[in-house]
Amino acid sequence: MIFASDLDRTLIYSRRLIEENDKNSVLVERYLGEELSFMKESVINKLKKLRNKVLFIPVTTRTIDQYNRIFGIKDEIKPKYAIVSNGGNILIDGQIDTEWRNKIKTDVDKIINYRFIEKRFLQNFKDTSWINKMIFRDGLFFSIHFKDKNLIDIEELENFKQWAEKNHWKVSLQTRKLYLVPEPVNKWSALIYIKNKEKKKKIISAGDSFLDYPLLINADYSICAAHGELKELIEKNDVKQKHITMTERIGINASEEIISIVENLV
Numbered sequence: 001m002i003f004a005s006d007l008d009r010t011l012i013y014s015r016r017l018i019e020e021n022d023k024n025s026v027l028v029e030r031y032l033g034e035e036l037s038f039m040k041e042s043v044i045n046k047l048k049k050l051r052n053k054v055l056f057i058p059v060t061t062r063t064i065d066q067y068n069r070i071f072g073i074k075d076e077i078k079p080k081y082a083i084v085s086n087g088g089n090i091l092i093d094g095q096i097d098t099e100w101r102n103k104i105k106t107d108v109d110k111i112i113n114y115r116f117i118e119k120r121f122l123q124n125f126k127d128t129s130w131i132n133k134m135i136f137r138d139g140l141f142f143s144i145h146f147k148d149k150n151l152i153d154i155e156e157l158e159n160f161k162q163w164a165e166k167n168h169w170k171v172s173l174q175t176r177k178l179y180l181v182p183e184p185v186n187k188w189s190a191l192i193y194i195k196n197k198e199k200k201k202k203i204i205s206a207g208d209s210f211l212d213y214p215l216l217i218n219a220d221y222s223i224c225a226a227h228g229e230l231k232e233l234i235e236k237n238d239v240k241q242k243h244i245t246m247t248e249r250i251g252i253n254a255s256e257e258i259i260s261i262v263e264n265l266v
Contacts, residue, residue, distance in 0.1 A: 002200050003050065003262050004057045004083070004191050004215060006207035010225050011058075012037045012070065013252040025252060028072020039072055040252060046259045047077050053266045055198060059083040059187050061179070061211055063138045064091070086181055086211060087190035088140035100193055104140070107184035111168040117180060118142065124160040125153060140185050144178040152178075172210045174229065179211065188214035204265055206258045216244055223247065223261050225254040 005011055018025050018038055026044065029037035047056060056079050060067055067084045068074060074082075074094070082091040088104050090097040114136065121142075122128060130151035134144045146152065152173075161171040168183040195203060205212075205219035208228025216222035216230065221243050224230050227250035234244055245261060247254040 001054045001266055002057060002195060002203045003054045004059050004203055004205045006212045007058055007060045009208045009228060010206055011043060011255050012039050018252050029070045031069050037070065040256050043255050043259050044072060044076055046263065050262065055200060057081045057083060057194060059191065059215060061086040064089055081194050083187055083190045085138040085140050086185055087187040088138060088185040090190055090194065100190065104184055108182045111182060117169055121160060121180060125156050141182065142180040174209060186214055188218050191215065204262055221265060223258050226250050227254060
């Protein structure tokens with residue numbers, strides 16, 4: 001069995017998302033001397049024990065470098081596999097799986113290229129002053145950073161989204177970022193590749209954001225963090241998605257509930 005989980009706001013949380021007096025959270029990521037992310041100590045300990053029963057796979061939109069900063073996952077839990085770059089890269093014991101990366105390159109080369117997407121995106125908006133920066137991540141997808149979601153012209157964005165999806169690109173508007181991702185680059189396809197490689201039969205998944213939706217909708221059993229952007233979408237489609245459980249707790253406390261559910265399933 002596989003337990004595949006998103007990281008940010010599912011298992012790990014930034015300082016601003018945890019209580020100041022939370023003594024049960026430990027530092028798991030540091031960057032340029034700054035303490036960035038934390039996990040419940042109980043979650044780390046339980047994940048270590050779960051390794052003997054399930055194949056734990058971190059699944060994240062983070063780039064390779066961003067994932068490698070999370071020493072609490074990489075060095076403490078030491079998962080054999082990590083799916084990073086939103087599924088564009090798979091790490092096996094920290095090394096890039098070149099077979100998967102070559103497949104992704106072949107699939108992406110068949111659709112509209114990155115430069116054309118970038119140009120079309122910027123030309124789509126009459127006013128682009130809401131964009132702080134547009135970054136091409138791991139040579140695979142764009143992340144667009146902004147300060148205020150209310151400054152985005154939603155009608156213009158929807159028009160671009162419709163055009164992009166016809167051309168095999170996905171557009172995902174998050175709380176503080178907008179992602180432009182080629183269709184072949186997705187978390188679920190990477191997970192299926194590992195599932196087949198390891199000859200596993202079932203997948204338990206966990207996540208909180210729209211980019212985690214393929215994981216949750218396709219897994220055998222899924223857990224959605226109740227504070228996430230996916231909550232409303234899943235509740236709207238509840239009849240078709242009975243295999244998805246919503247956590248009762250929110251924030252970093254939801255991570256403990258997620259792991260407890262997984263423990264009861266394996």
